[in-house]
Amino acid sequence: MSTDPRSLPHHRPRLLVLVLLGGTAGTSVRHATAEVVPVWHDVPVGTLAVNLVGAFLLGVLLEALVLRGADVGQRRDVRLLLGTGFLGGLTTYSTFALESQRLLDGGPAGVGLAYAVGTVVAGLLLAAAGVASARRWRP
Template sequence: MTAVPSRVPESFALVFLGGAVGTGLRYAADVLIGTIGDWPGATLLVNLIGAFALGWLYGRTSSRRWRLLVGTGMLGGFTTYSALAVQTQELLDHAPLSGIAYAAATVAVGVLAAQVGSRLGGRR
């Protein structure tokens, strides 16, 4: 989705505000949840919730503003691929099977969560 030049400042503001909320929520999840056994539970949880919520949002609305504020901004700030990649590498270093399982579960359940969210949001 490319922004119309006259809408760039508004688009930036929406993404910025949503991102600020999303990153704050992700930090709260890190503090409150942390790890679950060997797995980075907070990262897993925010990525699965984010996949579901993004699927729901895109199934529910075609509003450019909502997609920028909530999808790109808040959920983009809330979810984290970079932490997933680094934490998977750390698990692979000391518990290879756990690292493989964590990465596979995150991707597989994330895709399923996005599909369920999309269907519940109204997209068939």
């Protein structure tokens, strides 16, 4: 027995619109951050900032939603709008990878390596801190 594809969540236009709206806003904030936050000693601080803030906020958001119940209805809508959409648009793995490669190729290896490894480690720690924060704030 097969499932009707139209019943799958990713085939529902309303849910796709939530991701689109959130992604548009998140991407706009990321672009504005990159324009406003200066590069410091060749390190793209804007990309670093959005990725680290995004990791923390995604940890908070997803844990808070899990603690409140199943991923259905309004919780799913919030996850798609803010998690997949806004925070997915805010953060950027591809730009991080490209900037890391450029730092490794074009400058002191220590700077590129510190940026690449530091971003990943700090992102993991901040995501964990976000999860812990959501657990602490649990209603």
